[in-house]
Amino acid sequence: MWERHEIEALLTLAEELHFGRTAERLGVSTGRISQVIGKLERRIGARLFERTSRTVRLTAIGQRLAGDLAPLAAGIEASVRRAVDAGRGVTGELRVAFLGEWTAPVLLRAVRLFTERHPGCRVDVREVQLFNSRSSLLDGSVDLLIAAFPFDGMACGPALMEERRVLAVAAGHPLAGAESVSLEVLAEHPVVQYPAVTSVEFKRDRTPERTPAGRPVPKGPVGNTFSEMLSLVAMGRGVLPVGEHSRRYYPRPDVAYVPIHDAPPIERGLVWLESNTTERVRAFVRAATDAGAGPEPGADPVAGAGPVAAADPVAGADPVAAAAN
Secondary structure, X not given: OOOHHHHHHHHHHHHHOOHHHHHHHHOOOHHHHHHHXXXXXXXXXXXXXXXXXXXXXXXXXXXXXXXXXXXXXXXXXXXXXXXXXXHHOOOEEEEEEEOOHHHHHHHHXXXXXXXXXXXXXXXXXXEXXXXXXXXXXXXXXXXXXXXXXXXXXXXXXXXXXXXXXXXXXXXXXXXXXXXXXXXXXXXXXXXXXXXXXOOHHHHHHHOOOEOOOOOEOOEEEEOOOHHHHHHHHHOOOOEEEEEOXXXXXXXXXXXXXXXXXXXXXXXXXXEEOHHHOOHHHXXXXXXXXXXXXXXXXXXXXXXXXXXXXXXXXXXXXXXXXXXXX
């Protein structure tokens, strides 16, 4: 019988592929992780990881074992959480986060409504950045995050915000004075890239490799935060498709925002780890969906971007159940 800490060590190292980061996440020493993995390898009779002084890689046996164990471990964790939630109801603490200044007002409206409905549950609000948004959900430091869709690998609730897309360019760029541009212009200018840890589907949607006509899009430099990416734009290192709310929350004299007339709108909403679908999470998603029907405080009614109206309550749809479909 394997102990829980052994499974945690194996799965965390399989994800991080780094003994130091694995030890930090689990709150133990690097030596302890090495000891546990060595013990597992002796028990199985085969190497689970190939290690050098610079790299750690899963062997074929290790990869298969981690793949088999991951859903079982997630299922056990989810079962325990559901049991706790059933016993406690919507109480305890819920940690929610926002990514981007413009998502904070929508999230705070949801927090207010949730708190009114469930005063026994404390809500902790924090901000995350592009480089740690996914890891915050995976390591459990955040229960829910309001961010842009698509966010692959996570459960996603209904869209709470919608906004048009614009192209961020340097103030002196030839496109800066254009009334609008097409997505096809991305083939003519380097596009600033999101950090490697960003959701694959998100990057494919926001900074595609090809235009709608199939022309290749040249890649510009990578930024670690949104402000850093805009600074790369301002320096003339590339252009960047962004949401229209950037005009309001990131106004800069060295950056111009040009409407993209043939791009679909950007949608934003709540995302969470599917195995962390507790009753608290369900209740917050319902509150956010209901709170999203109201106007954003201080929103420009002619901007064409803002909260999306909530689904018809007569339909009786559960926004959390729908996210699993």
